[in-house]
Amino acid sequence: MAPSVALVIHRCASVSSTQDEARRWVEAGVARAGHVIVADEQTEGRGRHGRVWLSPRGGLYATYVVSPHPQIAVVAGMAVHRSLHQFGVPAALKWPNDLLIEGRKLAGILIESLETEKLVLVGVGVNLEEAPLETAISLRAADGNVGRGELVATIGRGLQFLATEEDLLSKYRATLSTLGRAVRVDLGENRPPVEGKAIDVDPAGQLIVRTIDGDHVVSAGDCIHLRAL
Numbered sequence: 001m002a003p004s005v006a007l008v009i010h011r012c013a014s015v016s017s018t019q020d021e022a023r024r025w026v027e028a029g030v031a032r033a034g035h036v037i038v039a040d041e042q043t044e045g046r047g048r049h050g051r052v053w054l055s056p057r058g059g060l061y062a063t064y065v066v067s068p069h070p071q072i073a074v075v076a077g078m079a080v081h082r083s084l085h086q087f088g089v090p091a092a093l094k095w096p097n098d099l100l101i102e103g104r105k106l107a108g109i110l111i112e113s114l115e116t117e118k119l120v121l122v123g124v125g126v127n128l129e130e131a132p133l134e135t136a137i138s139l140r141a142a143d144g145n146v147g148r149g150e151l152v153a154t155i156g157r158g159l160q161f162l163a164t165e166e167d168l169l170s171k172y173r174a175t176l177s178t179l180g181r182a183v184r185v186d187l188g189e190n191r192p193p194v195e196g197k198a199i200d201v202d203p204a205g206q207l208i209v210r211t212i213d214g215d216h217v218v219s220a221g222d223c224i225h226l227r228a229l
Contacts, residue, residue, distance in 0.1 A: 007156040012039045018063035019112060019123045026117050031065050033119060036156055038062045038148075058129030060107075060148050064122040064156060068113070069163050073097060073205040074172045076109050076122045079158035081175055086154060087146040089139060092177040095198065095207050095223050099126075100177075103225075104137035124155060169203060176201065182226040183209060185218050194218055195226075 010031065015021045018037045025031035041057045069075055077097040084091045084099060084107070091099040091106050099107035110123035127138040128148060139146065162168065173179060184195040185207065196211035207218045 006034060007153060007160075008035045009152065009156075010035065010037045012037065014041050014043060015039045017042050017123075018061050019110060019121055022063040022065055022121050022123075023112075023114065026065060026114060026119060026121075033065055033067045034160075035065045036062050036152065037065075038152055060124065060126035060128055060151055062124050062152050062155070064124070064159055066120050066122055066159055066163075068118060068120055071168060071172075071203065071205055072111055072120055072122070073109075074168060074201075075159060075162045076111060076124075077205075078168070078172055078175060079155055079162050080107055080109060080124055080126075082162075083151060083154040083158050084144075087144065087151070089142065089144045089146070093175050094225065095176055095178040095201070096205070096220065101137050101142045104131070104135060105133075106137050106139065106142070122159065126151065169201070169205075172205070173201060178207065178223060178225065183207075184224045184226055185209060185221040186224070187218070187221045194221070198223075 012021065018039050022031060022037045025037065031037065039061045042061050073096055077093050080099055081091060081093045091101055094100050097109040098105055107124065107126040112121045114121065127136055129138060129140055131138040131141065178198045179200065181198050183198045184193050186193045194209050194211060194216045196209045198207055199210045200208040202208060202217060207223065209216045209218055
């Protein structure tokens with residue numbers, strides 16, 4: 001992700017998902033690093049672990065094509081967080097990469113690798129006009145005032161800039177609202193959850209949770225902030 005790469009924006013009316021569309025465009029040689037696919041709506045939008053991401057018109061649905069980075073999850077989370085704060089939106093970054101306002105989800109990030117193309121797809125969804133779930137919130141409800149195009153471009157520039165920023169992990173630690181909190185991380189696949197205190201992240205952005213059985217390193221999962229241990 002070199003900062004000198006110009007951001008090329010491809011706009012679509014309706015797609016199954018911007019991740020799938022970006023994958024097709026990359027494989028067809030139409031899109032490459034520095035390109036972003038933006039859609040007015042997604043008919044089959046998805047989040048982490050294959051979950052459905054409701055994507056009605058009026059939201060921001062974009063997939064950025066970027067070069068691989070060893071801390072891509074850190075880069076992506078901070079890019080969206082910083083971009084929202086540039087527009088005065090007080091979103092908190094929850095591990096691994098959810099953006100919350102008052103505990104309700106405003107935005108999410110989905111990262112997928114294209115191994116054969118040596119590229120990474122960073123999908124970003126932001127509730128701009130409405131929140132499709134009771135547990136979510138929209139920018140409008142939070143009195144945020146930012147246009148979709150402005151936010152798309154700002155996130156793209158942030159992805160490129162943060163990829164070269166020094167001491168990135170320390171800045172991520174300072175940004176992450178999860179550290180120091182009591183958490184439960186649901187791992188899925190009939191695996192028992194990890195519950196304890198989130199004490200740190202490792203260089204790859206994996207969460208370190210201190211439990212009664214010792215420290216556990218969690219690479220992926222649904223993190224829930226608890227009120228107390």
